[in-house]
Amino acid sequence: MDTDVLIVGAGPTGMTLANELLMAGVSTVLVDKLSQRSDLSKAGGVQSRTLEALDQRGLLEPLLATGDHPVTTGHFAGIPLPLHSNRHRLPWRSVPQVVIEGFFEQHLAAHGLHARRDHELVGLAQDDNGVTATFANGVTLRSRYLVAADGAHSAVRSLLRAGFPGQPGTLTITAADVRLSGVDPSTSHTWNEDGHWAALFPLGTDPQGRQLRRLVLGGPGRSLPREIPVTEDEIRHGLSTVFGTRVHLLELRYARRITNASRQVEQYRHGRVFLAGDAAHVHLPLGAQGMNTGMQDALNLGWKLGAAVHGWAPKSLLDTYHAERHPVGAAVLRNVRAQSLLMDWAGTRDPDVLAAREIFTAMAQLPDVQHHLADLMSGMAIRYPMPGTETHPLVGRPAPDLGLGPARVHELLRSGHGILLDPADTFARVAGPWSDRVDRVGQGADTEPMLIRPDGYVCWAGADDLEPALARWFGEPR
Numbered sequence: 001m002d003t004d005v006l007i008v009g010a011g012p013t014g015m016t017l018a019n020e021l022l023m024a025g026v027s028t029v030l031v032d033k034l035s036q037r038s039d040l041s042k043a044g045g046v047q048s049r050t051l052e053a054l055d056q057r058g059l060l061e062p063l064l065a066t067g068d069h070p071v072t073t074g075h076f077a078g079i080p081l082p083l084h085s086n087r088h089r090l091p092w093r094s095v096p097q098v099v100i101e102g103f104f105e106q107h108l109a110a111h112g113l114h115a116r117r118d119h120e121l122v123g124l125a126q127d128d129n130g131v132t133a134t135f136a137n138g139v140t141l142r143s144r145y146l147v148a149a150d151g152a153h154s155a156v157r158s159l160l161r162a163g164f165p166g167q168p169g170t171l172t173i174t175a176a177d178v179r180l181s182g183v184d185p186s187t188s189h190t191w192n193e194d195g196h197w198a199a200l201f202p203l204g205t206d207p208q209g210r211q212l213r214r215l216v217l218g219g220p221g222r223s224l225p226r227e228i229p230v231t232e233d234e235i236r237h238g239l240s241t242v243f244g245t246r247v248h249l250l251e252l253r254y255a256r257r258i259t260n261a262s263r264q265v266e267q268y269r270h271g272r273v274f275l276a277g278d279a280a281h282v283h284l285p286l287g288a289q290g291m292n293t294g295m296q297d298a299l300n301l302g303w304k305l306g307a308a309v310h311g312w313a314p315k316s317l318l319d320t321y322h323a324e325r326h327p328v329g330a331a332v333l334r335n336v337r338a339q340s341l342l343m344d345w346a347g348t349r350d351p352d353v354l355a356a357r358e359i360f361t362a363m364a365q366l367p368d369v370q371h372h373l374a375d376l377m378s379g380m381a382i383r384y385p386m387p388g389t390e391t392h393p394l395v396g397r398p399a400p401d402l403g404l405g406p407a408r409v410h411e412l413l414r415s416g417h418g419i420l421l422d423p424a425d426t427f428a429r430v431a432g433p434w435s436d437r438v439d440r441v442g443q444g445a446d447t448e449p450m451l452i453r454p455d456g457y458v459c460w461a462g463a464d465d466l467e468p469a470l471a472r473w474f475g476e477p478r
């Protein structure tokens with residue numbers, strides 16, 4: 001073997017996974033076909049759950065220290081959502097994807113892990129013991145496991161002939177990074193009577209301190225084939241259609257067309273090969289879901305691959321990756337489809353859609369509806385299917401805001417181990433044989449007993465049957 005795990009694709013999914021494997025002490029090779037990191041801006045919004053995941057690894061503070069990354073509000077279908085409220089310990093932040101990728105690249109390099117660039121994967125074969133990957137530059141690498149984090153047009157997915165059902169793209173909208181004048185800072189989504197719309201999101205400032213924005217334009221006649229380059233004239237015309245003479249384009253930095261293709265791979269696991277991030281699910285970038293979902297795929301998979309490499313993974317552990325993350329991806333695709341309909345993304349002005357939107361907009365003012373949507377959009381509504389979910393409300397969910405306080409729980413998770421909260425020191429004997437994989441926190445944990453996996457999800461709580469739960473998630477005792 002050249003390495004335990006080969007990660008194909010050094011985007012946010014691949015780099016998050018590389019970090020998880022680094023923590024787990026697993027030898028990892030990260031490759032990318034590009035000769036240098038792309039500086040094109042894509043994602044900008046980071047969900048509460050992703051922020052928690054970064055905090056769990058001690059990376060949140062240093063990431064936020066890289067610049068001005070303000071707490072941000074969010075939206076569902078263009079309807080503002082108070083995601084900056086205190087509902088979640090870590091409210092949404094605006095951090096551009098390029099900043100996240102640059103940060104991870106430096107962090108990984110500081111720990112000796114440098115992405116091997118100019119490595120375009122073109123061939124793949126697996127057997128009982130490992131995977132052989134071949135690259136356009138003639139290199140061959142053999143690994144025990146391979147993870148496809150190679151994005152929406154995944155070569156690994158094609159080589160596996162993996163089923164990728166869903167809807168093909170039928171329309172495009174235009175996304176551009178721009179400098180504008182005349183924008184009211186509170187402007188986010190603006191619709192016209194004729195179906196044209198524009199969305200604006202702050203992207204921070206450039207080195208000269210000038211405000212950059214993501215502009216998204218859609219509506220009748222705006223859908224052009226992806227191959228046709230976006231022109232400055234088109235952006236100016238789009239702006240004047242929606243804002244009249246109020247808003248002016250000062251600079252167009254980068255623009256692209258985005259389709260509404262919506263697909264998810266049927267199986268996240270193919271033997272020793274796993275798919276994660278955009279390689280596993282594609283959809284419209286509405287409401288800041290794609291990068292976050294990919295990074296959270298990586299968080300789910302990392303410790304499980306670590307367990308498999310170190311030889312203590314229970315037999316079914318690697319299969320839980322598909323069982324847990326496929327439903328999450330499917331739910332993201334559903335929420336994006338609902339948003340695209342309610343937004344009247346295509347600018348149809350269909351009266352049925354407008355009526356549904358009006359009612360939904362009114363409902364979205366209700367606190368309970370806002371809470372539901374905020375949890376959904378922040379990754380905080382995720383509940384993995386696992387034994388115990390039917391008997392305890394915390395099982396399957398992210399470690400809660402209870403007892404020790406989540407900040408402390410997240411600090412504890414920086415070890416990369418599981419955590420057993422054992423306030424009455426009842427389980428020292430039972431948990432002892434797993435002490436190399438599970439850190440027991442005794443007195444001071446003012447909460448009920450709880451077992452938390454290395455990815456921060458509660459996998460057991462209560463008083464009974466701790467031993468089988470330890471064996472289910474952490475394998476045979478030492």
Ligand SMILES: Cc1cc2nc3c(=O)[nH]c(=O)nc-3n(C[C@H](O)[C@H](O)[C@H](O)COP(=O)(O)OP(=O)(O)OC[C@H]3O[C@@H](n4cnc5c(N)ncnc54)[C@H](O)[C@@H]3O)c2cc1C
Pocket residue numbers: 008009010011012013014031032033034041042043044045046097119120121122149150151152153154155156175258276277278279285287288289290291292293294
């Ligand atoms: C305009 C726009 C706005 C967005 N806004 C948001 C947002 O606010 N929040 C959010 O969460 N998401 C957002 N997204 C989505 C987000 O950008 C993607 O979901 C995210 O980039 C997926 O990360 P990834 O690592 O899975 O794939 P990618 O970022 O696509 O990375 C894949 C990597 O694999 C490499 N690669 C590809 N093929 C090969 C090969 N054969 N061999 C080797 N390497 C290969 C590529 O060079 C690339 O570096 C947005 C997307 C767009 C386009």
